[in-house]
Amino acid sequence: MNAQLRDIVQATAAPLAVHDLAHGYEGSNVLAGIDLALAPGSVLGLIGRNGAGKSTLIRAMLGLLKPMAGEARVFGEPAIRLSDAAKARLAYVPQQPEALAWLSATQMLDYVGRFYPRWDAAFAKATLARWELPPNKLLAKLSPGERQRVDLIRALASRPELLVLDEPAAALDPVARRELLREVALRAGEAGTTVLFSTHIVSDLERVASEVAFLHQGRLLIHCGVDETKERYARLWLPARLSAAAPTQALSRRRHEDGSVSLVVERDAGGRWTEAAALPGARLDALGLEDLFVEIAE
Amino acid sequence: MNAATALLAPWRATPRWTRWYVGLVLVAVTVAAVLVGIFMHRERWPIAVGSVLALGEFFVGMFLLAPSLLLAIDARQLCVPGLQRATVLGALLSALVAIALPSLLLGLAGADPRQLACLLTMALCGGLLIGLVPSMLCAVIGLLPMAFNTLRLHLDLPGPGQPGFLLLGTGAAAAMLAICALCWRRELRAADPYRPGMSRPMVTQFRRAGRGSGWAGLSGGLPDSVQQLRQQPDWLRPLIALGPSGPQRPRYSLRVALGGLFVPMTPAGYARQLAFCLLPGALVLAMLLAQMAARHGGFSWGLLSGWTRLFAWVGGFVSLLLTLVCVMQLSQRWQKDNAELPLLALLPGLGTPAQVRRDVLGASLLPGLLIQLAILGVVLALVLVARLGWVADAAVLLSQLTSMCVLTAFTLMIIGGRPLPAWITGVLCAVCFIQMSLSLTWLLLDERAFERGHGVPVALLGASWMIVLLALAWLGRRGWRAVLERPHPFLSNRS
Numbered sequence: 096m097n098a099q100l101r102d103i104v105q106a107t108a109a110p111l112a113v114h115d116l117a118h119g120y121e122g123s124n125v126l127a128g129i130d131l132a133l134a135p136g137s138v139l140g141l142i143g144r145n146g147a148g149k150s151t152l153i154r155a156m157l158g159l160l161k162p163m164a165g166e167a168r169v170f171g172e173p174a175i176r177l178s179d180a181a182k183a184r185l186a187y188v189p190q191q192p193e194a195l196a197w198l199s200a201t202q203m204l205d206y207v208g209r210f211y212p213r214w215d216a217a218f219a220k221a222t223l224a225r226w227e228l229p230p231n232k233l234l235a236k237l238s239p240g241e242r243q244r245v246d247l248i249r250a251l252a253s254r255p256e257l258l259v260l261d262e263p264a265a266a267l268d269p270v271a272r273r274e275l276l277r278e279v280a281l282r283a284g285e286a287g288t289t290v291l292f293s294t295h296i297v298s299d300l301e302r303v304a305s306e307v308a309f310l311h312q313g314r315l316l317i318h319c320g321v322d323e324t325k326e327r328y329a330r331l332w333l334p335a336r337l338s339a340a341a342p343t344q345a346l347s348r349r350r351h352e353d354g355s356v357s358l359v360v361e362r363d364a365g366g367r368w369t370e371a372a373a374l375p376g377a378r379l380d381a382l383g384l385e386d387l388f389v390e391i392a393e
Numbered sequence: 394m395n396a397a398t399a400l401l402a403p404w405r406a407t408p409r410w411t412r413w414y415v416g417l418v419l420v421a422v423t424v425a426a427v428l429v430g431i432f433m434h435r436e437r438w439p440i441a442v443g444s445v446l447a448l449g450e451f452f453v454g455m456f457l458l459a460p461s462l463l464l465a466i467d468a469r470q471l472c473v474p475g476l477q478r479a480t481v482l483g484a485l486l487s488a489l490v491a492i493a494l495p496s497l498l499l500g501l502a503g504a505d506p507r508q509l510a511c512l513l514t515m516a517l518c519g520g521l522l523i524g525l526v527p528s529m530l531c532a533v534i535g536l537l538p539m540a541f542n543t544l545r546l547h548l549d550l551p552g553p554g555q556p557g558f559l560l561l562g563t564g565a566a567a568a569m570l571a572i573c574a575l576c577w578r579r580e581l582r583a584a585d586p587y588r589p590g591m592s593r594p595m596v597t598q599f600r601r602a603g604r605g606s607g608w609a610g611l612s613g614g615l616p617d618s619v620q621q622l623r624q625q626p627d628w629l630r631p632l633i634a635l636g637p638s639g640p641q642r643p644r645y646s647l648r649v650a651l652g653g654l655f656v657p658m659t660p661a662g663y664a665r666q667l668a669f670c671l672l673p674g675a676l677v678l679a680m681l682l683a684q685m686a687a688r689h690g691g692f693s694w695g696l697l698s699g700w701t702r703l704f705a706w707v708g709g710f711v712s713l714l715l716t717l718v719c720v721m722q723l724s725q726r727w728q729k730d731n732a733e734l735p736l737l738a739l740l741p742g743l744g745t746p747a748q749v750r751r752d753v754l755g756a757s758l759l760p761g762l763l764i765q766l767a768i769l770g771v772v773l774a775l776v777l778v779a780r781l782g783w784v785a786d787a788a789v790l791l792s793q794l795t796s797m798c799v800l801t802a803f804t805l806m807i808i809g810g811r812p813l814p815a816w817i818t819g820v821l822c823a824v825c826f827i828q829m830s831l832s833l834t835w836l837l838l839d840e841r842a843f844e845r846g847h848g849v850p851v852a853l854l855g856a857s858w859m860i861v862l863l864a865l866a867w868l869g870r871r872g873w874r875a876v877l878e879r880p881h882p883f884l885s886n887r888s
Contacts, residue, residue, distance in 0.1 A: 182741035189731040209639035210742040235622035
C-alpha cells in the first residue's frame with residue numbers, strides 16, 4: 096500500500112475496532128469473540144458488572160495486552176503495533192492511574208507534553224488551577240481522586256481524536272464527575288472526539304453517551320444507541336402456565352418461585368416482539384437503561 | 394484468658410507467612426546453637442551459644458512481638474473489651490518464656506543463666522525496638538551493637554560473660570523496654586496510626602498480611618514504589634531533572650519514566666541521595682577506625698591495607714544488593730497495568746518497536762551494569778594491589794560477574810514477559826548469596842587456601858560458579874528471545 100493510500104485508509108477507518116476478540120486468564124475466558132467498532136465522533140459507554148471484562152477489553156483494544164485470538168485496530172492500524180502518528184491521536188486513562196508517582200503534577204504534564212505534537216500546555220495549566228489540584232505535590236501523595244483528575248488533564252491536554260477512559264468517575268466526587276462529563280461532552284460535540292468510557296454509573300452514561308455497549312460474562316450482549324434501548328428491549332413476563340412458551344432467544348431469563356418467568360427480549364429485524372408477548376396473560380414492560388442493566392446482570 | 398491462650402496470642406495474631414519465616418529462623422538458630430555448643434571450646438561455649446540464640450530472640454522481638462501492637466490498635470479502635478490488655482499480657486508472657494526457657498536449659502548444661510537471660514533480653518528488646526520506633530531511626534538502631542563494641546573498647550565496658558555485664562545489660566534492656574513502651578503508647582493513641590510516613594513505626598507501615606508483603610515479608614520484595622514515596626518525608630523526595638527528556642532523548646526519557654534507582658536527578662538531588670546512602674557507611678568506617686585505634690593504639694597504613702579484604706567482601710555484596718533492588722523495581726513496574734506501562738506503550742515519539750526495545754534495555758540495564766563494572770574495577774584493583782593470590786582474585790571476579798549476569802538475565806526475563814516464579818527467583822538468589830558468602834569469606838580470609846591443599850574444595854566451588862553462570866546464560870538467552878518475540882516491551886506481566 097503506498098503512503099497516500101495508507102493515509103486515506105487511516106483517515107477513514109474506525110477509530111477503534113475489534114473483531115472476534117478473545118482473551119482469558121489462567122484457564123478462564125474473560126472475553127469471548129467480541130466484535131465492536133466505534134464510529135468517528137461517537138461516545139460509547141461500556142457498561143458491565145465487576146469482572147465482566149471491561150478493562151481487559153479496553154486494554155486489548157489499545158494493544159496493551161496481546162489477545163489470545165482476534166484482532167484490534169486503532170485508526171486502521173493493528174493495536175499491538177501502533178505507529179507514533181496513531182499514538183499521537185489517542186489518549187487513555189486507566190482505572191486508578193498510578194504512573195510516574197515520583198513526579199509532581201506539573202512535572203508529569205511537562206514531561207508527557209514533550210511527546211505530543213498538539214499538546215495544549217495552556218489548557219493543562221488552567222485546568223490544574225481550575226480543578227484546584229496541588230501542582231507541586233508528588234503524585235504519590237495525592238488522593239486517588241486527585242490523581243485521577245491529573246491523569247484526565249494529561250489525556251485531554253494532548254487534544255486526542257480518540258479518548259479512552261476506564262472507569263474515569265470511579266474515584267471522583269459528584270462535582271468533579273459533573274465537570275468531567277461536561278468536558279467529555281464538549282470534546283465530543285465541538286471537536287468531534289471519539290470517546291470510549293467504561294462505567295458502572297448508568298446516569299453518567301445516559302448523560303453523555305450516544306451509544307451503549309453491555310458486556311456480560313465476556314460477551315457483548317447489547318450494542319446500540321442509548322435512545323434505542325427503550326424501543327428495542329423489554330421485559331417479558333409469562334405466568335407459570337405459559338412458561339413453556341418462553342422464547343429460547345433471550346438476553347436473560349429468570350424463573351420465579353411461583354413458576355412464572357421473566358425474560359429480557361429484543362425486537363427482531365422486522366421490529367416485532369417475540370410471539371409469546373402476544374399470548375393472553377403475558378406482560379411486556381418497557382425498561383430504562385438501569386433496569387435493563389440490572390435485569391441482564393442479575 | 395488462661396496462660397496458654399495468652400502465650401499463643403502473638404503467634405495467632407501473626408500472618409501465616411510471618412509465622413513461617415520466624416519458625417524457620419528459630420529452627421535454623423536452634424540447630425546452629427546446638428552445633429556451636431558441640432564444637433566450641435569448653436570455656437567459650439555459653440557466650441557463643443547465647444550469641445547465636447540472641448539472633449533468634451531478635452527475630453522473635455521484631456516479627457512476632459512487635460506486631461502485637463497492630464492487634465492492640467485494632468482492639469482499641471474497635472472497642473473490643475479486654476483484648477487490648479490480653480494482647481499486652483500475651484506479648485509479655487511470650488517474651489518471658491522465650492527468654493527463660495533457653496536460659497534455664499543452658500543453665501542446666503553449665504552456663505550462667507543470669508548472663509544468658511540478660512543477653513537474650515537485650516536481643517529481644519532490640520528486635521522490639523526496631524519494630525516500634527519511628528522507621529527513620531531503624532538504621533541508627535542497627536548500628537547500636539557496633540557502637541557498643543566501639544565504646545566498650547574505649548570505655549572499658551564489660552562484654553557478655555564478663556563481670557559487670559549483668560548490670561550494664563539489665564540497664565540497657567530496661568532503657569530499650571521503656572522506649573518501646575513509650576512508642577507503643579504513642580501509636581496506640583494516635584488518631585491515624587496507619588498513616589504512612591517515616592515517623593511511624595515499621596510494623597504499622599508494612600502491616601499487610603499477604604505473601605511476600607507484611608512486616609516480615611520484606612524479604613519477599615521491596616514495598617511498592619508508590620507506597621515508599623508516600624512514606625518519605627518531603628525533604629527526601631527525588632529532585633528529578635526533566636531537562637533533556639523528550640522524543641529526541643528516548644533513553645533519558647525512559648529513565649525518567651521507569652523511576653527507581655536510575656532516575657536522572659539534578660546535582661543537588663544526587664548529592665542528597667548520595668549523602669543519605671553514604672552516611673551510615675561513613676559511620677561504620679569511623680567506628681571501625683575507632684576500634685582499630687583502641688586495639689592497636691593508633692593507625693598505620695599496614696593495618697589499613699589489611700582492610701582490602703573487607704572492602705572486596707563488601708563490594709561483592711553491594712553489587713548483589715544493587716542487582717536485587719534493580720530486579721525488584723523492574724518486576725514491580727512490569728506487574729502494574731495502570732501505571733507506567735500503558736503510558737509508555739501509547740506515548741508517541743519513542744520510535745519503532747526495535748528502537749523502543751533497545752532504549753528500554755539501555756535505560757533499565759545499562760546504568761546498573763555500569764555501576765557494577767565500576768565496583769568490579771575498584772575491587773579488582775584492591776585485591777591485585779594486596780596480592781591476595783589468584784584464587785582470591787578469581788573469587789572476586791566471579792562474584793561480581795555473577796551479580797552482573799543475574800541483573801542481565803532477570804531484566805531480560807522481566808521485559809520479555811517471562812519472569813521466573815517467585816520461589817525459583819528466591820532459590821536462585823539464595824544460591825548466589827550462599828556461593829558468594831562462601832567464596833568471598835573463605836578465599837579472601839584464607840588467600841593461601843589453594844596452596845594449603847584445599848584444591849579440591851576450591852575446584853568444587855569453581856565448578857559451582859560455572860554451573861550458576863551457565864544457568865544464568867541460559868535464562869538470559871531465553872529472556873532475550875522473549876524480548877524479541879514481544880510486539881512491544883510495555884506489555885504487563887500480569888496478563
